[in-house]
Amino acid sequence: MTLVPPYIESLIPYKPGKSAEQIREQYGLSKIIKLASNENPIGSSPKGIAAARDSYHDIQLYPDGGLMLRNKLAKLYEVKLDNVVVGNGSESILANIVRTFMDDDEEVLTVAGTFIGIYVAAWSRGVKLVTLPLKDFAFDLEAIADAINPKTKIIYLSNPNNPTGTYFNKKQFEKFMTRVPSRTLVILDEAYCEYAEDFDDYPDSMTYRLDNVITLRTFSKAYGLAAVRIGYGFAHEDLCRNVLKVKLPFEPSSIAQAAGAGALDDTEFLKLTQDTNRIGRLEMPKLYDELGLKYIPTAANFFMLPFDTEDEALKFSEELEKRGVIVRPLRGFMLPHCVRITIGTKEQNEMLTGALKEICLKSA
Ligand SMILES: Cc1ncc(COP(=O)(O)O)c(C=O)c1O
Incomplete structure (x- = not known):
C-alpha cells in the first residue's frame, strides 16, 4: 500500500506470549500456569493496588503528565x-527515546538476543538497527565498543539481559563507558535490576x-504492575x-502513577518477590542439571534454555503447553533455538518440575 512507508509495511506485529485462555481451549486443561512473560508470580503490590483504587475518585480529570510520580521518584x-x-x-x-534522538541516517547498535522493544522502536522509526552476536549468551561489551562508528547514535544494553x-x-x-563517545547515547535497560541485587558486582546505574x-x-x-503500564527512567x-x-x-x-507510587512504598512486597525469586533461581538449576537440560545462569526472574535447533525448542515448548505450562520460544528475540521460562512460586515451580520430568524422562 503506497500510503505506508516500507519500514512500517515490513514490520512484524508484536506477538505476545500465549494466554492461559488460549491454552485452556486448545488442550482442555483445568490448571494452567503462565511462565512466558516474566510477570510477577506472586501478584501485585497490595499498596500499589490500594493507591490505584484510591485514585479512581479523580478519573474525570486529566492526569498531570507524570509529575506526581516523577516527584516521588526524585x-x-x-x-x-x-x-x-x-x-x-x-x-x-x-520508543520515545528513539524518536527523540535518532536522525534518519543514524544507527542503533545492540545485540541479536535482547529485548524486542528496541528492535521494534528502531524499525518503526525507519533507522538502521545493527545487531551483533551475543558472546556466551551475554552482551559482548568489547565487541560493541569496537563496532561504534560515526553514525552510532544509540547503544541499547539490557542488564540483566x-x-x-x-x-x-x-x-x-x-x-x-570509557570507550563510548559523548555523542552516543547508552540506554541502560534495568527492567530486572531488583532481581540482580543479590550480585555484588552488578552495576546499579x-x-x-x-x-x-x-x-x-x-x-x-x-x-507486579504489568497491566497498568508504568515505567520510569533517569538521565x-x-x-x-x-x-x-x-x-x-x-x-x-x-491510575498508573498512583499504582507505581504506592508500590514504591511497598518494600515488604518487593522483598517477598525477591525472596520468592531467589528460591527458584537457586532450585531450578538442580533440576535442569538432573534432567540434562542446558540453561544459562540467570540474574533475573527467568531462565533461558538453549536447544540445538528451533524445532527442538518449539517441540519442548509445545510439550510444556500440553501439560499446562506456558513458556516463551524466542524467535522474536532473534534466538529461535531458545526458550525462556519465568521463575514461578514454589507451587508453580513444582508444576513445572512435574511437567519437565514427564517430558525429559519420557524421551530418555
Ligand atoms: C528488558 C525489558 N525492558 C523493558 C520491558 C518492558 O517493560 P514495561 O512493561 O515497563 O514496558 C521488558 C518487558 O518484558 C523487558 O524485558
Whole structure:
C-alpha cells in the first residue's frame, strides 16, 4: 500500500506470549500456569493496588503528565525532578527515546538476543538497527565498543539481559563507558535490576552520573504492575527535557502513577518477590542439571534454555503447553533455538518440575 512507508509495511506485529485462555481451549486443561512473560508470580503490590483504587475518585480529570510520580521518584533516589522521566511502561519511554534522538541516517547498535522493544522502536522509526552476536549468551561489551562508528547514535544494553538472564559487571561496564563517545547515547535497560541485587558486582546505574546514559526501569516485573503500564527512567536533565517533549502529554495515566507510587512504598512486597525469586533461581538449576537440560545462569526472574535447533525448542515448548505450562520460544528475540521460562512460586515451580520430568524422562 503506497500510503505506508516500507519500514512500517515490513514490520512484524508484536506477538505476545500465549494466554492461559488460549491454552485452556486448545488442550482442555483445568490448571494452567503462565511462565512466558516474566510477570510477577506472586501478584501485585497490595499498596500499589490500594493507591490505584484510591485514585479512581479523580478519573474525570486529566492526569498531570507524570509529575506526581516523577516527584516521588526524585525524592526516593535523591535526584532532581528534571532527571526523571515516566511513561506508559518502560517500553513507551524506550520508543520515545528513539524518536527523540535518532536522525534518519543514524544507527542503533545492540545485540541479536535482547529485548524486542528496541528492535521494534528502531524499525518503526525507519533507522538502521545493527545487531551483533551475543558472546556466551551475554552482551559482548568489547565487541560493541569496537563496532561504534560515526553514525552510532544509540547503544541499547539490557542488564540483566532479557531473554538470556546474563549480566555484565561493574568493571566491564565502567571499561565500556570509557570507550563510548559523548555523542552516543547508552540506554541502560534495568527492567530486572531488583532481581540482580543479590550480585555484588552488578552495576546499579544509579551509582553513576554519566551524561550520555539513560536508565530505564519498570513497575511491570518486581512490583507486579504489568497491566497498568508504568515505567520510569533517569538521565541528565538535557536528555529528560527532550524525551518529555516527545512523550504524549497525558502519559502516564493518574491510575498508573498512583499504582507505581504506592508500590514504591511497598518494600515488604518487593522483598517477598525477591525472596520468592531467589528460591527458584537457586532450585531450578538442580533440576535442569538432573534432567540434562542446558540453561544459562540467570540474574533475573527467568531462565533461558538453549536447544540445538528451533524445532527442538518449539517441540519442548509445545510439550510444556500440553501439560499446562506456558513458556516463551524466542524467535522474536532473534534466538529461535531458545526458550525462556519465568521463575514461578514454589507451587508453580513444582508444576513445572512435574511437567519437565514427564517430558525429559519420557524421551530418555
Ligand atoms: C528488558 C525489558 N525492558 C523493558 C520491558 C518492558 O517493560 P514495561 O512493561 O515497563 O514496558 C521488558 C518487558 O518484558 C523487558 O524485558
